[in-house]
Amino acid sequence: MTLSTKSFEIFCGTGGVGKTTLATARALSLSQSGNRVLLITIDPAKRLKDLLGLQGDAVGEVTPVELEGAKLDALLMSPEKTIGRMAKKYQTPDLANNRIVQILSKPYGGMNEILSMVEVQMQFETGLYDVVVLDTPPGAHFLDFLESLGKIKSFFDQNFVEIFSYLGQKTASAGKKVFGLNLINRVISSGVRKLLGYLQNVTGAEFIDDFIGAVQIIYQSRDAFLKGLSLQDKLKSRTECNWFLVTSVEQGKAQEAIELRSHASHFIHQDHFLVLNKCLELELQGWEPAEPHLASLKGSLEDKEQMLKKQLQEVFPVVLEFPEIISLSPSEHIQHLTEKWKSYVPQS
Ligand SMILES: Nc1ncnc2c1ncn2[C@@H]1O[C@H](COP(=O)(O)OP(=O)(O)OP(=O)(O)O)[C@@H](O)[C@H]1O
Numbered sequence: 324m325t326l327s328t329k330s331f332e333i334f335c336g337t338g339g340v341g342k343t344t345l346a347t348a349r350a351l352s353l354s355q356s357g358n359r360v361l362l363i364t365i366d367p368a369k370r371l372k373d374l375l376g377l378q379g380d381a382v383g384e385v386t387p388v389e390l391e392g393a394k395l396d397a398l399l400m401s402p403e404k405t406i407g408r409m410a411k412k413y414q415t416p417d418l419a420n421n422r423i424v425q426i427l428s429k430p431y432g433g434m435n436e437i438l439s440m441v442e443v444q445m446q447f448e449t450g451l452y453d454v455v456v457l458d459t460p461p462g463a464h465f466l467d468f469l470e471s472l473g474k475i476k477s478f479f480d481q482n483f484v485e486i487f488s489y490l491g492q493k494t495a496s497a498g499k500k501v502f503g504l505n506l507i508n509r510v511i512s513s514g515v516r517k518l519l520g521y522l523q524n525v526t527g528a529e530f531i532d533d534f535i536g537a538v539q540i541i542y543q544s545r546d547a548f549l550k551g552l553s554l555q556d557k558l559k560s561r562t563e564c565n566w567f568l569v570t571s572v573e574q575g576k577a578q579e580a581i582e583l584r585s586h587a588s589h590f591i592h593q594d595h596f597l598v599l600n601k602c603l604e605l606e607l608q609g610w611e612p613a614e615p616h617l618a619s620l621k622g623s624l625e626d627k628e629q630m631l632k633k634q635l636q637e638v639f640p641v642v643l644e645f646p647e648i649i650s651l652s653p654s655e656h657i658q659h660l661t662e663k664w665k666s667y668v669p670q671s
């Protein structure tokens with residue numbers, strides 16, 4: 324079977340099944356067949372860094388990589404670097420300078436998801452790439468990333484942003500640090516009021532000003548965030564995005580993939596691929612044990628794998644099989660898996 328190239332490819336799946344390894348191998352095989360490829364990982368484990376030999380200061384920067392005779396660009400997401408790029412591109416320097424935004428854009432500061440999507444959109448817009456391959460965090464966490472765009476939209480739709488924007492101007496012109504807070508007291512819900520009052524007590528009025536400033540600045544940069552929304556549609560589209568749901572033959576993993584797909588069915592379109600990793604079939608075929616009990620073990624392993632494949636073929640439209648690579652070296656895994664991907668790619 325063949326597999327056509329689309330603008331985006333997403334690798335998702337539960338923990339440790341081989342998402343990062345297979346996404347890297349896929350990106351390399353696409354590059355070897357003549358595509359301009361960007362490989363992005365939003366996986367906080369940063370395994371890609373080791374796989375591609377990226378140095379510490381390359382984190383957050385688009386870095387050219389040469390591996391297996393192929394050239395591609397790789398990017399390990401760093402929210403702080405993305406904020407810097409957004410501030411530059413949209414000429415909103417305050418975005419990178421506000422203390423609250425700085426805190427929110429720390430790796431676990433809460434803006435990680437939306438910034439990843441904004442980054443993917445910014446990179447796609449450069450026109451430098453034929454394919455952007457995305458390696459996502461394990462399990463349902465990848466949905467947090469994809470759904471972040473919808474969340475930001477409802478954030479910008481809410482009137483309170485306008486209120487904060489207005490209050491920020493008032494605060495600045497009145498030159499009184501608590502002025503904003505007094506007004507807020509009148510217009511916002513008691514829950515938020517309590518929170519702001521509490522924050523003022525523990526952090527001082529200055530923090531409140533920073534907070535109002537942050538909401539304003541994010542609002543000023545809304546075009547950058549909202550543009551990312553068009554990305555969401557592209558990722559859901561069967562003509563623009565290939566979805567690879569990765570699983571492995573290891574115990575329980577296939578069931579996890581089935582559950583993950585049903586959890587994400589509003590996102591993953593119908594033409595997705597199930598990638599069954601670490602198949603033992605080839606290894607088993609080449610193994611001819613003389614001992615009867617080993618021969619029977621071989622037979623039962625083969626039967627088990629055959630049953631699993633049959634079961635998966637009944638519930639997934641296409642199943643792509645990848646062998647277990649018997650080696651301790653991740654670079655050998657990549658090398659063999661890159662070759663395997665080529666058997667699924669139409670050669671140009
Ligand atoms: N086909 C394979 N044969 C042998 N080893 C493999 C294969 N695919 C992946 N591995 C190995 O399995 C381990 C986990 O792979 P990887 O990090 O790609 O999984 P992951 O799904 O990205 O994990 P995480 O959920 O932690 O992000 C790595 O050591 C990798 O080298």
Ligand SMILES: [Mg+2]
Pocket residue numbers: 342343344366368370458459
């Ligand atoms: Mg990974």
